[in-house]
Amino acid sequence: MVLRLWQKSKNNSALNLPPGPWKLPLIGSLHHLFGSVLPHTRLRDLANEYGPIMHLQLGQVTNIVLSSPETAKAVLKTHDHIFTQRPFVLAAETMTYNFTNLANAPYGGYWRQIRKICTLEMLSAKRVRSFGLIREEEVSKFIRDLSSSTSAGSTVNFSRMFSSVTYNIIQRVAIGKISKGEDTVFPAIRKLIEAFVGFNLSDAYPSIKLLHKISTKRFKLERAHKEADKILQNIIDEHRARKASAANSEEEEDLVDILLNAQCQEDLQITDDNIKAIILDVFSGGNDPSANTVLWAMSELIRNPEVMKKAQTEVRQVFSEKGYVEEESIGELYYLKAVVKETLRLHPPGTFLARECMEDCVINGYDISVKSIFVINTWALGRHPDYWPEAERFNPDRFLNCSIDYKGNNFEFLPFGAGRRMCPGILFGISNVQFPLARLLxxxxxxxxxxxxxxxxxxxxxSGPCSDKAK
Incomplete structure (x- = not known):
């Protein structure tokens, strides 16, 4: 181990690397991330000292932290073709069935095919609109439950209640109705996600396989994965049996049905494990980001009553004649859309974007070796004082009559990423935020x-990969 780390240090010393904090033997700069300060906040503070492109050696792994729109653009646009790979994380190998989900699959033919299927059949504008009735039913049930609880003077856990709304929407779209074990799906997936997140020492020392083998995180993850795998396989088997018997043939196909159809195509070999990986991807990438964004938006609005009043007045004026909120008219809520953008600026769904360098290159005049990990601090970009006046203030008005959007072209605002690996589910996620938020107001x-x-x-x-609210 010492020999490997010495060799890595020797190789790095010959390169013109970006500046960074001082290092210790064996662990590099790991000690700078210890403590109670959240990682994205700590990296922003270090960037203020060492610059917008910063070298951070974590064990054996060379990390390059980017904290400005210019450096983010260099990686996500100018040199995007060599940063199409997600970093290899040992825990992800288990959770994603050997990197066969959409988020972590290696860039190539398989990734392009499953992205095409998911985009056309679930995430396109046409398909997202077709899910409007599902959103209407689930949000209406939530509104009724919330109204009943408040009328009775009961205390409610808003975040838990709303999380079930986004989960139910995703479940109906992805796996439809299942006859057995429906109540076990969400707890099993939640347990698996909780086992996955968090720091794993073996990721800092990937060549030392023993660390992964003895990791308590690995054992916890494998137990949770085994439980989820059994449930997901039952879902696939039920869909396959229903398809074979031609039962419920008039029902609209869900994502599992579509992926099972793809199994029959000769040009794309999709296994049951691949389908399970994609299902997990949809739940993990679709549930928490939408639920968290609504929770943050409501928290910011309650904290800023003048902004709340403007947003509420707009919603009630637009829908005053109809007497109810209609999803087709959400586009008329310009201030509400600004509220959502401002929420995403301050509280992006993911605090970091991570990319692996696929070949030696030069970025901003610095030598970057293959396999280096680029970490783009999206949380810091959204609070960069050079681009956002009064950056810490919640002010949706900044987005009125403003062309800045979240589609990956404005590098000071990247809640969904940019480039080839940009999140494909933007429309689906935004719809699951704007409509329920309008109903709540x-x-x-x-x-x-x-x-x-x-x-x-x-x-x-x-602390975590998503900007979850602590309470």
């Missing part, structure tokens, strides 16, 4: 409890 008046001040509202984040 239309049906309820919101304010802080008596005696509570805006600054008393807990706006802290939890």
């Amino acid at each position: 239309y049906h309820f008046d919101w304010k802080l409890p008596n005696g509570m001040q805006p600054e008393d509202l807990d706006m802290n984040e939890k």
Whole structure:
């Protein structure tokens, strides 16, 4: 181990690397990330000291941290062709069935094919619109449940209640109705995701296989994966049996049906494990980001009553004649859309974008070796003071009459990434945010409890790949 680390250090010393914090033997700069400060906040602070392109040696792995729109553009646009790969993470190998999901599959023919299927059959504008009835039914049920609880004077866990809404929407779109074990799907997937997230020491020392073999995280992940795998296989088997018997042939196909159809195509070999990997991808990538964005938006609105008033007035004026919120008219809610953008600026679904360098190159005059990991701090980009006046202030007005959007062309605002590996589910995710948010503002008046001040509202984040609200 010492010999390998020495060789790595020797190789790096010959390169013109970006500046970075001081290193210790064996662990490199790992110690700079220890403590209670969240990783994206700590990396922003280090970037303020060492610059927008920073070298961070974590064990054996060379990391290049980018914290400005210019450096992000260099990787995600100018040199995008050599940064199409996601980093190899040992835990992801288990969770993604050997990197066969959409998010982690190696860039190539298989990835392009499954992205095409998922985009056309689930994530295109036409398909997202077709899911409108599902959204309407699930959000209406949530509104009724919330109304009943508040009328009875009960305390509700808003985040937990709304998380079930986004989950139910995704379940109906991805796996449809299942006859057995429906209540076990969400807990099993949640347990697997919780086992996956978090720091794994073996990722900092990938050549030392023993670390992965003895990792307690690995054992926990494999147990959770085995449980989820059994449930997902039952879902696939039920769909296959239903398809063979031609039962419910009039029902609209869900994603599992579509992927089973793809199994019959000679030009694309999709196994059951591949289907399970894609299903997990849809749940993990679609549920928490949408639910978290609505939770953050409501928190920011309650904390800023003047903004709340403007958003609520707009929703109620647009739908005053109809008497209900209609998804087809959400496009008329310009201020609400600005609220969503401002929420995504301050609280992006993912705090980092990670890419692996596929060949030796030069970025901003610095030598970058193959296999280096680029970490783009999207949280820091959204709060960059050179691009966002009063960057820490929640101010949706900044997006009114403004061309900045989240489609990957404005590198100071990358909540969904950019380039070839940009999130393909933007329309699906945004629809699952804007419609329920409009309903919440239309049906309820919101304010802080008596005696509570805006600054008393807990706006802290939890540590993790998503900017989850702590409370």
